[in-house]
Amino acid sequence: MRIDLHTHSTASDGTDTPAELVRNAAAAGLDVVALTDHDTVRGHAEAAAALPEGLTLVTGAELSCRTSGGTGLHLLAYLFDPDEPELERERELVRDDRVPRARAMIAKLRDLGVPVTWEQVARIAGDGSVGRPHIATAMVELGVVGSVSDAFTPDWLADGGRAYAEKHELDPFAAVRLVRAAGGVTVLAHPLAARRGGAHIGEDEIAELAGAGLDGVEVDHMDHDATARARLRALAGDLGLLTTGSSDYHGSRKSCRLGEYTTDPEIYGEIVRRATGAFPVPGTGG
Incomplete structure (x- = not known):
């Protein structure tokens, strides 16, 4: 089994x-x-x-x-x-807090020179509850990181990372x-x-x-x-x-x-x- x-x-x-x-x-x-x-x-x-x-x-x-x-x-x-x-x-x-949190992380990424947009992340998330993996996928699409896992580092989206935001x-x-x-x-x-x-x-x-x-x-x-x-x-x-x-x-x-x-x-x-x-x-x- x-x-x-x-x-x-x-x-x-x-x-x-x-x-x-x-x-x-x-x-x-x-x-x-x-x-x-x-x-x-x-x-x-x-x-x-x-x-x-x-x-x-x-x-x-x-x-x-x-x-x-x-x-x-x-x-x-x-x-x-x-x-x-x-x-x-x-x-x-x-x-309900996932959307404002995602928007905050997108803003931090843009301040770091990553041209990710809310529209891109929303397209990736579709009908799902938006989360960090969707933002990480957008970063992969832009060529910023090689994989979703590579985005979960202190440089980017990990807890306490440069682009992290709480929810x-x-x-x-x-x-x-x-x-x-x-x-x-x-x-x-x-x-x-x-x-x-x-x-x-x-x-x-x-x-x-x-x-x-x-x-x-x-x-x-x-x-x-x-x-x-x-x-x-x-x-x-x-x-x-x-x-x-x-x-x-x-x-x-x-x-x-x-x-x-x-x-x-x-x-x-x-x-x-x-x-x-x-x-x-x-x-x-x-």
Whole structure:
């Protein structure tokens, strides 16, 4: 059983539509795929309607958070009630702040001599929630950087970088509480992703989140080297956290492939068992 619990579609910053994503997931030999677009559940209905027979969809979202000390992190939320009002309101606040934030970063880039425009970024984002990967793609189009990943450095768009701008983000402890109240399960995404250009969360902070109800931590991920994975697996064992593996697939925007890293079926079963806000959606050949 092959399970990928972290993917993105055009509802946020991926390049596959939700329908294309589930079809591609089935073609990649996956049995279960989670659609976890940034701060939105807008792609779930399309993905469910197109779900091939034999593939199960886990509904979710990747929530943008920031600690009181200023460290940005992402929280994967699975199988929560999408209509729970308090969590829905917080997701809307994050999404609504994405446009002014993107405009601010574009202005900073232009001050740095990069001729990116809002119109270019809006075209790239399409109907998705605009984010840094869309701006990075514009920089690739202009020949400023060679790849989207190359834009996520202190010189450009990394946290605290020259063209970085803040947006509304959830306190991670509040996010864990909100997801739990909505019947969902939380997994800390790529916590030691050294290639992302910003500070990453410390082990003490992960322990505090575990004490507040965090369910798991994403261990097997393209941005974690062998040392980081071993460190996280040991920490998760000490804290009683579930460990997951996922591709963080973004279509052609990143080099990772669907199913490049996967989650153990027993871990997936435990996530489903803990969730009360929603159920996985079985494919019926849509």
